[in-house]
Amino acid sequence: xxxxxxxxxxxxxxxxxxxxxxxxxxxxxxxxxxxxxxxxxxxxxxxxxxxxxxxxxxxxxxxxxxxxxxxxxxxxxxxxxxxxxxxxxxxxxxxxxxxxxxxxxxxxxxxxxxxxxxxxxxxxxxxxxxxxxxxxxxxxxxxxxxxxxxxxxxxxxxxxxxxxxxxxxxxxxxxxxxxxxxxxxxxxxxxxxxxxxxxxxxxxxxxxxxxxxxxxxxxxxxxxxxxxxxxxxxxxxxxxxxxxxxxxxxxxxxxxxxxxxxxxxxxxxxxxxxxxxxxxxxxxxxxxxxxxxxxxxxxxxxxxxxxxxxxxxxxxxxxxxxxxxxxxxxxxxxxxxxxxxxxxxxxxxxxxxxxxxxxxxxxxxxxxxxxxxxxxxxxxxxxxxxxxxxxxxxxxxxxxxxxxxxxxxxxxxxxxxxxxxxxxxxxxxxxxxxxxxxxxxxxxxxxxxxxxxxxxxxxxxxxxxxxxxxxxxxxxxxxxxxxxxxxxxxxxxxxxxxxxxxxxxxxxxxxxx
Numbered sequence: 001x002x003x004x005x006x007x008x009x010x011x012x013x014x015x016x017x018x019x020x021x022x023x024x025x026x027x028x029x030x031x032x033x034x035x036x037x038x039x040x041x042x043x044x045x046x047x048x049x050x051x052x053x054x055x056x057x058x059x060x061x062x063x064x065x066x067x068x069x070x071x072x073x074x075x076x077x078x079x080x081x082x083x084x085x086x087x088x089x090x091x092x093x094x095x096x097x098x099x100x101x102x103x104x105x106x107x108x109x110x111x112x113x114x115x116x117x118x119x120x121x122x123x124x125x126x127x128x129x130x131x132x133x134x135x136x137x138x139x140x141x142x143x144x145x146x147x148x149x150x151x152x153x154x155x156x157x158x159x160x161x162x163x164x165x166x167x168x169x170x171x172x173x174x175x176x177x178x179x180x181x182x183x184x185x186x187x188x189x190x191x192x193x194x195x196x197x198x199x200x201x202x203x204x205x206x207x208x209x210x211x212x213x214x215x216x217x218x219x220x221x222x223x224x225x226x227x228x229x230x231x232x233x234x235x236x237x238x239x240x241x242x243x244x245x246x247x248x249x250x251x252x253x254x255x256x257x258x259x260x261x262x263x264x265x266x267x268x269x270x271x272x273x274x275x276x277x278x279x280x281x282x283x284x285x286x287x288x289x290x291x292x293x294x295x296x297x298x299x300x301x302x303x304x305x306x307x308x309x310x311x312x313x314x315x316x317x318x319x320x321x322x323x324x325x326x327x328x329x330x331x332x333x334x335x336x337x338x339x340x341x342x343x344x345x346x347x348x349x350x351x352x353x354x355x356x357x358x359x360x361x362x363x364x365x366x367x368x369x370x371x372x373x374x375x376x377x378x379x380x381x382x383x384x385x386x387x388x389x390x391x392x393x394x395x396x397x398x399x400x401x402x403x404x405x406x407x408x409x410x411x412x413x414x415x416x417x418x419x420x421x422x423x424x425x426x427x428x429x430x431x432x433x434x435x436x437x438x439x440x441x442x443x444x445x446x447x448x449x450x451x452x453x454x455x456x457x458x459x460x461x462x463x464x465x466x467x468x469x470x471x472x473x474x475x476x477x478x479x480x481x482x483x484x485x486x487x488x489x490x491x492x493x494x495x496x497x498x499x500x501x502x503x504x505x506x507x508x509x510x511x512x513x
Contacts, residue, residue, distance in 0.1 A: 020503035067496055072239075095213065132211050279444065280445060307452065314434075414428070
């Protein structure tokens with residue numbers, strides 16, 4: 001059988017694209033390796049608890065709501081604002097607040113930096129305003145082939161002044177900008193990373209980051225992120241599209257530079273006029289596509305440009321009566337023990353001396369996903385894939401020492417988190433541990449990467465543009481968080497935006513106006 005479009009992977013990008021196409025009457029097939037839609041935008045069950053596989057919350061709720069309505073999902077949807085807190089030896093603040101309020105609180109922690117903070121926010125606020133909707137009108141965030149509406153928006157909104165300002169922000173490093181006005185390294189690192197790491201991003205990404213956190217906000221949908229996936233899958237089927245779970249693709253067929261279909265795990269050849277891939281770029285072009293189909297230069301670029309790293313993630317079921325949450329003033333708490341407190345030996349695998357623990361009180365968003373009188377908590381810490389690679393012997397296969405090692409690391413992470421959540425160890429009634437290998441084998445992320453391409457300003461410059469939906473192979477499009485070199489709207493909305501744009505490209509080709 002032949003289809004007009006095959007979508008490889010039912011992540012939010014693939015689901016959005018397939019739903020938009022199916023509603024236009026396009027003959028579309030979605031093939032998903034897992035038994036559920038959404039990829040990591042879903043939940044899993046352990047005991048009487050449900051935990052998130054991936055996103056804990058997301059930004060741009062207005063865009064997501066409008067897109068869902070466009071796709072025919074008009075059920076009432078509410079969003080709950082999630083707030084973010086950072087605790088370090090130097091400060092304890094909730095930083096998901098308007099820019100002027102944030103500046104004043106930071107001035108209280110660092111009074112000698114008040115003049116510099118004023119200058120920084122004077123420059124940053126206009127930049128934040130500029131980038132808030134650039135996904136609608138800036139050519140770098142749109143397909144190379146524009147439709148009529150996109151052409152009008154670019155012509156009316158992408159002025160020479162905006163073009164010049166964006167080029168300047170893209171070129172300048174956030175670290176240089178912050179050091180120009182500030183001296184305190186902890187403050188510089190916070191403003192440039194929302195944590196303790198030294199800034200590696202551009203001024204443009206800095207503006208996007210603070211626009212999302214301080215102005216747009218991070219929110220959780222009343223349905224749950226997993227319900228977004230279920231509802232999009234239902235739209236596809238109701239509109240006549242086909243969606244199969246538990247069926248993976250092992251090759252994308254390319255003939256004479258043109259995508260022609262896929263070969264599934266059972267060696268079936270399924271033809272199509274277009275292929276849309278929701279796998280990440282490295283999986284797609286290093287594993288699913290033959291190297292000669294794209295050429296050595298492109299193949300080397302995809303191979304060498306890094307992704308973001310992976311993490312150790314703990315899912316905890318707690319008796320809250322045994323844990324002191326008084327220091328946790330937001331749903332998301334980032335805690336850095338810091339060198340001033342003395343990093344204990346043996347924690348080097350977690351790199352905590354240069355990073356932080358993320359603590360999410362998951363039940364703030366999903367109280368129904370824990371038993372009555374209990375709560376779900378998620379702990380995270382950055383962890384290099386290479387540290388765990390030696391434990392993997394094949395897909396979902398591990399050496400015997402793996403379980404003991406990951407458990408030992410998990411208990412170290414719990415002990416560190418207990419510095420801000422006294423009694424945590426005694427409160428734990430259930431613990432599940434995910435490592436970079438979990439993200440690789442169950443999340444289908446290349447080497448367990450969790451947040452798209454590297455955020456470093458100089459790593460992804462060779463792409464030349466931010467949107468990566470179009471590929472060197474004709475009629476092969478990419479969707480999902482790796483289909484953009486920067487998560488310009490955050491993870492979930494960026495994934496859905498790429499799916500929307502891919503659908504526009506296909507429709508403009510097969511049903512031109």
